[in-house]
Amino acid sequence: MFAGADEYDVDVTVDERAVERLLSVRPADVDAADRLTFARNVFIPLTTACRYTCTYCTYYDVPGEASLLSPEEVREQCRVGADAGCTEALFTFGDDPDERYTAIHETLTEWGFDSVHEYLYRACEIALEEGLLPHSNPGDLTEAQFADLREVNASMGVMLETTADVDAHSGGRRKTPGQRLNTIRAAGRQGVPFTTGILVGIGEGWRDRAESLLAIRDLHERHGHVQEVIVQNVVPNERSDFPKPDRDTMRRVVAMARAALPPEVSVQVPPNLSPAAELVDCGIDDLGGVSPVTDDYINPAYEWPDLRGLEAVADAGGVPLRERLPTYARYLPDDLRPAGVGPAPSPDPADREAWIPAAVRERIAADDVHGRRLRAVARGDGPLAVRSD
Numbered sequence: 001m002f003a004g005a006d007e008y009d010v011d012v013t014v015d016e017r018a019v020e021r022l023l024s025v026r027p028a029d030v031d032a033a034d035r036l037t038f039a040r041n042v043f044i045p046l047t048t049a050c051r052y053t054c055t056y057c058t059y060y061d062v063p064g065e066a067s068l069l070s071p072e073e074v075r076e077q078c079r080v081g082a083d084a085g086c087t088e089a090l091f092t093f094g095d096d097p098d099e100r101y102t103a104i105h106e107t108l109t110e111w112g113f114d115s116v117h118e119y120l121y122r123a124c125e126i127a128l129e130e131g132l133l134p135h136s137n138p139g140d141l142t143e144a145q146f147a148d149l150r151e152v153n154a155s156m157g158v159m160l161e162t163t164a165d166v167d168a169h170s171g172g173r174r175k176t177p178g179q180r181l182n183t184i185r186a187a188g189r190q191g192v193p194f195t196t197g198i199l200v201g202i203g204e205g206w207r208d209r210a211e212s213l214l215a216i217r218d219l220h221e222r223h224g225h226v227q228e229v230i231v232q233n234v235v236p237n238e239r240s241d242f243p244k245p246d247r248d249t250m251r252r253v254v255a256m257a258r259a260a261l262p263p264e265v266s267v268q269v270p271p272n273l274s275p276a277a278e279l280v281d282c283g284i285d286d287l288g289g290v291s292p293v294t295d296d297y298i299n300p301a302y303e304w305p306d307l308r309g310l311e312a313v314a315d316a317g318g319v320p321l322r323e324r325l326p327t328y329a330r331y332l333p334d335d336l337r338p339a340g341v342g343p344a345p346s347p348d349p350a351d352r353e354a355w356i357p358a359a360v361r362e363r364i365a366a367d368d369v370h371g372r373r374l375r376a377v378a379r380g381d382g383p384l385a386v387r388s389d
Contacts, residue, residue, distance in 0.1 A: 048094065196229060254282040
């Protein structure tokens with residue numbers, strides 16, 4: 001059992017023999033994927049307020065300095081992204097801002113919202129109106145919050161980071177493994193296609209990395225909802241002097257992720273942070289969300305590669321590159337999945353399309369330029385495919 005506060009205790013089974021087997025895995029023990037995928041997104045930092053103060057994070061701003069995008073700004077960024085051919089609106093913010101952020105809460109009240117999560121719901125509606133599919137990363141959520149937000153999201157996510165209790169999460173407002181695992185579990189119980197991942201280089205050890213990957217696998221095996229696991233290296237910045245993990249470390253961790261996870265779960269590395277071309281043979285099959293119009297606001301010093309840069313990674317591995325939606329193909333309705341992709345077992349046996357909420361299905365089915373773009377990317381035959389087999 002991994003525990004935070006008592007209410008976040010999560011019964012996750014990590015077998016010691018599985019840990020030992022995973023610690024022995026090396027790149028030569030896994031197979032390379034037969035293709036790479038990526039999503040084209042517009043990155044929308046809804047607010048820079050966060051209740052946590054992780055020592056490696058440059059995203060959050062302290063009370064009095066935190067920003068909050070207005071509905072008009074959200075709409076404009078979504079419109080720019082849709083015009084640039086994006087399919088995903090990536091909404092991110094720090095975990096639920098606490099009482100210190102009085103200005104943020106006052107502004108939300110002025111706009112008619114009781115919480116940042118209620119505002120996120122409206123922001124997702126705006127994204128759908130402008131032709132994008134929302135993917136939200138709002139930190140720790142309860143099942144009730146997932147039940148609400150899933151109605152306007154194509155997929156959602158939160159980084160587990162590590163099951164270890166590390167100093168990088170120190171302070172009076174620290175996130176715990178129990179909180180993160182509880183969130184991943186809650187998403188599964190609510191049938192949300194989900195992205196999670198581990199953060200490499202924040203003080204965790206090799207055994208911690210193995211246990212983290214196996215904990216994710218355990219939750220996915222219960223609920224079938226984890227669509228991808230990000231293996232993300234920490235990078236030095238103005239708030240942190242954690243060194244960037246070296247190439248050999250990343251190759252080994254990526255191989256461990258590929259060995260630990262079921263074949264249907266993708267292994268992703270961020271191509272602006274990792275030497276992705278040197279990791280293709282270790283089992284990565286996805287390069288994540290890449291934006292042609294916005295920065296990586298989590299790591300602003302590290303620019304996204306352009307499409308030619310993504311092609312170069314695929315070429316290094318000798319595999320084709322395909323664009324995807326924020327929701328992975330196996331969660332899509334029958335009429336949208338590419339040939340040869342089987343459906344994920346439905347979280348609701350009475351509804352084969354239960355993974356995708358009605359608002360998202362309607363957006364994809366719309367008879368407009370955005371709906372046609374979304375359907376083409378879903379099927380893998382759209383004009384935005386970077387290259388074909």
